[in-house]
Amino acid sequence: METTLIILKPDAVQRGLMGRIISRFEEKGLQIVGAKMMRISPELAQKHYESHEGKPFYEGLVRFMTSSPVLVLGIRGMGAITICRSMMGATFGSKADGGTIRGDFGVSNSFNLIHGSDSPEAAERECGLFFAEGELLDWDRAQEGWIYDCSGATPE
Numbered sequence: 001m002e003t004t005l006i007i008l009k010p011d012a013v014q015r016g017l018m019g020r021i022i023s024r025f026e027e028k029g030l031q032i033v034g035a036k037m038m039r040i041s042p043e044l045a046q047k048h049y050e051s052h053e054g055k056p057f058y059e060g061l062v063r064f065m066t067s068s069p070v071l072v073l074g075i076r077g078m079g080a081i082t083i084c085r086s087m088m089g090a091t092f093g094s095k096a097d098g099g100t101i102r103g104d105f106g107v108s109n110s111f112n113l114i115h116g117s118d119s120p121e122a123a124e125r126e127c128g129l130f131f132a133e134g135e136l137l138d139w140d141r142a143q144e145g146w147i148y149d150c151s152g153a154t155p156e
Helices: 010-014 018-028 042-048 058-065 080-088 101-105 120-130
Strands: 002-008 031-038 070-077 114-116
Touching: 002 018, 002 080, 002 120, 010 018, 010 070, 018 031, 018 070, 018 080, 018 101, 031 120, 042 058, 042 120, 070 080, 080 101, 080 114
Parallel strands: none
Antiparallel strands: 002 070, 002 114, 031 070
C-alpha cells in the first residue's frame, strides 16, 4: 500500500468542490487516512514548493497557496500515487481530459484545483510536511476485500 499527499487548493475550496473531489477518490476505492483543513503559511508553502524556487511562477504559486484555506489529504491504496495523478489530469485545466478532476472542473492555466505527490519519495517528504506523526491513521475497511483481490499472498 502506498500513501500520497493530496492538497485541494484554494480554488477547489472556494468553489465548494471538496466533497465532489473526495468522493471521486473514495469511489475509486482509495482510502482517506488523514484530512485537515488549514491555511498554509508562507514558510510551509516555500518549503513545499522549494524545487520551483527561482522559476517565474514560484512567487505567484506561494501567494496563491497561502491566499485561502486548503484541504490536505493523506490517501492510501495500491498504486495510489499513479492512480491519483491520473485522476487529477493534466496540469492545466484547459488541457486536461474530461473525466479527470482538472478536466471536469478547471479551465484556468493558473488555478489547477489540486496537488498530488509525484513519486514515493515526494509523497513521504510531503506527508511529513503537512501531517505530524500519528495524524495519518492505519485503519481496516470492511470493504477492502471487495476493492482488492485478497485471495492470494498479496492483494491485487
